[in-house]
Amino acid sequence: MKQRILLGVLSIWTACFHVPSIARACSVCLTGANDPTADAFNWSVLFLMATPYTVVGSIAGWLFYTHRRSAAKHENKEKNETAEGLVHLTWNPKESGR
Amino acid sequence: MAKSSTARRLDEPLAGVEQKQPAFGGGEPPAPPVRPNTPVGSNATLAVAMFLGAEAMFFAGLIGAYIVFRVAAPIWPPPFQPRLPIGVTGVNTLILLASAVTMRWSLRAVRANDRKQLIRLLATTAALGGIFLAIQGFEWIRLIRFGLTVSSSVYGGLFYTLIGFHGLHVLGALIWLLTVFALTQQGRFSKERHVGLQTCCMYWTFVVGLWPVLYGLIYLY
Numbered sequence: 001m002k003q004r005i006l007l008g009v010l011s012i013w014t015a016c017f018h019v020p021s022i023a024r025a026c027s028v029c030l031t032g033a034n035d036p037t038a039d040a041f042n043w044s045v046l047f048l049m050a051t052p053y054t055v056v057g058s059i060a061g062w063l064f065y066t067h068r069r070s071a072a073k074h075e076n077k078e079k080n081e082t083a084e085g086l087v088h089l090t091w092n093p094k095e096s097g098r
Numbered sequence: 099m100a101k102s103s104t105a106r107r108l109d110e111p112l113a114g115v116e117q118k119q120p121a122f123g124g125g126e127p128p129a130p131p132v133r134p135n136t137p138v139g140s141n142a143t144l145a146v147a148m149f150l151g152a153e154a155m156f157f158a159g160l161i162g163a164y165i166v167f168r169v170a171a172p173i174w175p176p177p178f179q180p181r182l183p184i185g186v187t188g189v190n191t192l193i194l195l196a197s198a199v200t201m202r203w204s205l206r207a208v209r210a211n212d213r214k215q216l217i218r219l220l221a222t223t224a225a226l227g228g229i230f231l232a233i234q235g236f237e238w239i240r241l242i243r244f245g246l247t248v249s250s251s252v253y254g255g256l257f258y259t260l261i262g263f264h265g266l267h268v269l270g271a272l273i274w275l276l277t278v279f280a281l282t283q284q285g286r287f288s289k290e291r292h293v294g295l296q297t298c299c300m301y302w303t304f305v306v307g308l309w310p311v312l313y314g315l316i317y318l319y
Contacts, residue, residue, distance in 0.1 A: 047161070051154070
């Protein structure tokens with residue numbers, strides 16, 4: 001499993017940093033490989049691609065955290081309620097003597 | 099009140115003793131306890147979270163446009179344009195960040211049912227927000243006098259669009275905060291019921307959290 005993860009990370013690193021410069025050109029007209037304007041658009045596109053994942057991930061993470069906190073609070077409340085006088089009987093060999 | 103039993107409780111097993119679990123129709127584990135169907139948070143906070151997501155995307159679009167011009171330009175800021183007031187705006191940033199701290203404290207105060215502290219903190223937050231807007235306005239007037247306007251150059255257009263929209267958002271947050279302040283004076287919020295304050299706090303935290311990003315990108319980068 002660890003080897004697979006390492007292989008995946010190495011592949012991504014190779015893909016990102018060792019592509020020929022023509023791959024950074026415009027995908028339609030294939031010009032501007034080392035053009036600052038093309039570079040600027042690439043960075044802008046990368047930023048705009050990452051933003052929705054960040055936003056949705058943040059909202060989902062906040063909902064998950066709120067749910068966990070609420071569930072923990074509810075469990076504590078239930079534990080406190082059961083500690084207030086309910087009797088639980090447990091059968092175990094040692095106490096029953098059998 | 100029932101006496102506590104000498105028998106062990108189900109959730110306190112004896113160390114080293116194998117506990118026999120009761121069988122349920124073939125050894126299935128018991129069903130989990132049934133919880134009442136209460137929502138985790140209020141609908142209002144969820145709605146505001148969605149709204150903030152939309153606002154984040156709006157600013158992402160503007161920032162994306164800024165990135166295109168900034169990275170493509172050989173010299174930035176462009177020549178013959180007034181320089182932005184980094185120092186004053188840096189102090190203004192600290193003022194705005196302080197307002198976020200007081201806003202979070204006000205949420206803590208309402209959860210502790212401390213009404214006086216809540217009113218004090220809301221007033222402080224509103225004052226800090228107002229000071230931020232006043233300083234921004236003053237700096238804008240100076241920049242316009244120096245020749246940086248929306249139509250003077252792309253630099254001016256980008257600056258006023260990004261900072262202007264953020265300023266509008268802060269103004270909207272301030273109006274919301276003043277409304278919440280008025281409702282607090284009327285005693286509308288309590289420990290159990292303060293969704294209006296919570297949503298206002300969420301929006302305030304968003305506009306404050308957005309500002310360092312804009313300051314770093316436009317003033318410093």
